[in-house]
Amino acid sequence: xxxxxxxxxxxxxxxxxxxxxxxxxxxxxxxxxxxxxxxxxxxxxxxxxxxxxxxxxxxxxxxxxxxxxxxxxxxxxxxxxxxxxxxxxxxxxxxxxxxxxxxxxxxxxxxxxxxxxxxxxxxxxxxxxxxxxxxxxxxxxxxxxxxxxxxxxxxxxxxxxxxxxxxxxxxxxxxxxxxxxxxxxxxxxxx
Amino acid sequence: xxxxxxxxxxxxxxxxxxxxxxxxxxxxxxxxxxxxxxxxxxxxxxxxxxxxxxxxxxxxxxxxxxxxxxxxxxxxxxxxxxxxxxxxxxxxxxxxxxxxxxxxxxxxxxxxxxxxxxxxxxxxxxxxxxxxxxxxxxxxxxxxxxxxxxxxxxxxxxxxxxxxxxxxxxxxxxxxxxxxxxxxxxxxxxxxxxxxxxxxxxxxxxxxxxxxxxxxxxxxxxxxxxxxxxxxxxxxxxxx
Numbered sequence: 001x002x003x004x005x006x007x008x009x010x011x012x013x014x015x016x017x018x019x020x021x022x023x024x025x026x027x028x029x030x031x032x033x034x035x036x037x038x039x040x041x042x043x044x045x046x047x048x049x050x051x052x053x054x055x056x057x058x059x060x061x062x063x064x065x066x067x068x069x070x071x072x073x074x075x076x077x078x079x080x081x082x083x084x085x086x087x088x089x090x091x092x093x094x095x096x097x098x099x100x101x102x103x104x105x106x107x108x109x110x111x112x113x114x115x116x117x118x119x120x121x122x123x124x125x126x127x128x129x130x131x132x133x134x135x136x137x138x139x140x141x142x143x144x145x146x147x148x149x150x151x152x153x154x155x156x157x158x159x160x161x162x163x164x165x166x167x168x169x170x171x172x173x174x175x176x177x178x179x180x181x182x183x184x185x186x187x188x189x190x191x
Numbered sequence: 192x193x194x195x196x197x198x199x200x201x202x203x204x205x206x207x208x209x210x211x212x213x214x215x216x217x218x219x220x221x222x223x224x225x226x227x228x229x230x231x232x233x234x235x236x237x238x239x240x241x242x243x244x245x246x247x248x249x250x251x252x253x254x255x256x257x258x259x260x261x262x263x264x265x266x267x268x269x270x271x272x273x274x275x276x277x278x279x280x281x282x283x284x285x286x287x288x289x290x291x292x293x294x295x296x297x298x299x300x301x302x303x304x305x306x307x308x309x310x311x312x313x314x315x316x317x318x319x320x321x322x323x324x325x326x327x328x329x330x331x332x333x334x335x336x337x338x339x340x341x342x343x344x345x346x347x348x349x350x351x352x353x354x355x356x357x358x359x360x361x362x363x364x365x366x367x368x369x370x371x372x373x374x375x376x377x378x379x380x381x382x383x384x385x386x387x388x389x390x391x392x393x394x395x396x397x398x399x400x401x402x403x404x405x406x407x408x409x410x411x412x413x414x415x416x417x418x419x420x421x422x423x424x425x426x427x428x429x430x431x
Contacts, residue, residue, distance in 0.1 A: 114405060114413050121230070122415045124398035131371075132378065132399075139332035149395055160232060163407075 279348025
């Protein structure tokens with residue numbers, strides 16, 4: 001989360017005091033990113049040093065207001081359109097766990113997939129409760145909840161796809177005489 | 192008393208080499224007011240479970256008990272009455288009758304059960320109104336949007352004194368906004384004491400339920416337990 005850019009965003013509607021910025025920041029992020037006053041003032045000092053905001057009022061008093069400069073407006077606009085880093089993380093822990101499990105004899109990989117699936121569903125149930133109870137009236141929180149639900153949903157989809165793939169591989173690896181219901185509890189293919 | 196008890200339910204289709212065990216010793220109890228989602232991939236036995244729970248199909252072995260009464264010993268007529276009075280279904284493709292208006296669709300099960308025309312129409316209108324649908328009462332299914340059709344189907348499923356709601360992928364064909372609306376309606380029905388079982392492969396839908404049970408290859412393999420609190424969920428966002 002870029003506090004710098006969030007503050008520039010809040011200043012785009014007009015000059016504000018430091019304290020006011022802190023309160024608005026928390027409101028606009030669905031109260032999920034609390035900010036201490038120290039962070040706000042250090043960030044504002046840095047923005048001023050870089051020429052992105054300008055202050056007026058007493059130099060060190062609480063009544064000091066900050067306004068966005070032309071350079072600040074330009075920086076904010078550029079940041080909004082710059083794509084975040086969406087390249088794959090170096091290691092996805094869940095994928096690694098499943099790949100390791102495939103190497104271990106006598107481990108039922110599909111059981112492992114199910115245990116992760118259950119855990120992710122439990123998380124999703126709670127996010128959905130939050131949506132049901134509070135998020136409708138708080139657009140920032142609703143957006144955060146949606147983002148989490150879609151992210152967790154994609155994890156479940158991957159688990160489902162992995163499960164299906166391992167099941168098909170197990171069926172293909174088995175001699176036809178043994179195919180059928182008794183196959184179903186069999187652990188996944190080992191390589 | 193549970194609204195629905197499935198006790199050691201197995202279902203086998205075919206014989207010999209072509210035998211398929213669709214369900215194997217499944218147990219499930221659903222209390223009044225609770226909302227259970229059954230999750231599993233296609234072919235896991237989800238829909239079979241639902242048709243057996245709704246007495247549309249008989250299990251090969253095991254017992255279906257609805258509000259304390261075993262379905263097994265019931266005469267065909269008694270079973271049909273149970274279906275009309277106690278059980279409501281919602282299907283993915285809505286299954287509304289095209290020649291009837293929304294309110295006629297909703298009140299039809301009551302009429303079939305012998306209720307007078309005026310009384311059943313009033314019950315239908317009140318079911319629609321409870322779900323915020325009074326303005327579509329006079330429209331035909333082809334004059335409704337997909338989301339509205341599914342909401343009418345839910346009104347039909349809970350009209351009268353229905354206490355068990357069974358839904359098969361109820362929002363499969365809807366966008367996420369409409370899907371949420373449908374799930375909120377099911378939740379609202381549960382808060383009024385209805386027991387709901389929804390089968391789905393969709394994790395976002397399943398996450399509306401109080402309890403998610405997982406079906407795999409005809410067996411119930413797992414279920415969710417009491418998950419984390421909202422505070423615990425938000426905690427990672429608070430780490431700076």
